[in-house]
Amino acid sequence: MFVDQVRIYAKAGRGGDGSASFRREKFVPKGGPDGGDGGHGGDVILRPDPNTDNLVALYYEPIIKAGHGGNGSGRKSSGKTASPSIIKVPVGTVIYKIPPELGPNQTRRFDDDEPDAKPNSLDPRDLEIVADLNEAGQDFILCKAGRGGKGNVHFKSSTNRSPQQITEGTDGEEGHFLFELRTIADAGLVGYPNAGKSTLLRAISSAKPKVAAYPFTTLTPHIGVVELEEWRRFTVADIPGLIEGAHQNVGLGHDFLRHITRCRILLFVIDMAGSEGRSPIEDLQSLRREINLYDANLSERPWFIVANKMDMEASADELNFFKQRFPSVKVIPVSADRGHGIPE
DSSP states (O other): OOOOEEEEEEEOOOOOOOOOOBOOBTTBTTOOBOOOOOOOOOOEEEEEETTOOSSHHHHHOOEEEOOOOOOOBTTTBOOOOOOOEEEEEETTEEEEEEOGGGOTTOSSOOOTTOGGGSGGGSOGGGSEEEEEEOSTTOOEEEEOOOOOOOOGGGGOOSSOSSOOOOOOOOOOOEEEEEEEEOOOOSEEEEOOTTSSHHHHHHHHSSOOOOOOSSTTOOOSOEEEEEEOSTTOEEEEEEOOOOOTTGGGTOTTHHHHHGGGTTOSEEEEEEETTOTTSOOHHHHHHHHHHHHHHHOTTGGGSOEEEEEEOTTSTTHHHHHHHHHHHSTTSOEEEOBTTTTBTOOO
């Protein structure tokens, strides 16, 4: 199962309390204070891991809690500091803070019969971004731990030789968060269902996305690595098919569109034969419009056209009309299924 958005409740550990202890030894009738400090709690730390590709682990365990620090004790012994809770997340995960008024009921498992608890009930664009973890090893402290309290040994003075004062440990930070994965790739394949994006990705890389003759065969993004000469390489993401109204979250619009935001170049894969009964020109116009309405910055990215299914009968005439309609746009004719035009 592929999960790219999940709600989390996280709480760092509480610090331990200081100790109000006094030295008690034979032949030392007036031993002074020797209460130790409490240990610090554990942080909740997020670690981007290149070997983790989605958020499914957090989907089933949406509550993250770190351990509490130990209490201080006599002989100036400090309490044990709790170990941090380190959570591995995919590279490209964006963390949003959910306001307190939206926080309740975010910690339970998100079942299909609980629509109010689904991640899609929140629009991330209305939330505050806490962190953007787009580099491996870029550890981020999501919730800071509470500090340990002071023992009574810190409060002794010339006028207070038997202090009873201590300080208690402080609570760790806590909160509700939305984790959202945005695929990181150099180029993104964008197109309608059955335009041949998955077939093209198979042809140019070693990725093996599922290919079948029905719409929405691809339900999750796939990334392929394309090897070039002189030890050069780049990554290409197969973005699941978009439909009209995707910017308004029609179908799985936002679930797909978010994965385009990190791509440096967009490749619009067009069914040039019109095999699904659509017009190639209208397909491109609709796709460009949906992307612009979702995020105007995306429409400014470099882009070009991959005219696919050129092995079919009607494709040659449609390609001529297409080039006349978009004379300034770079168009590369290919047949991903037959392997034609793949080097270009």
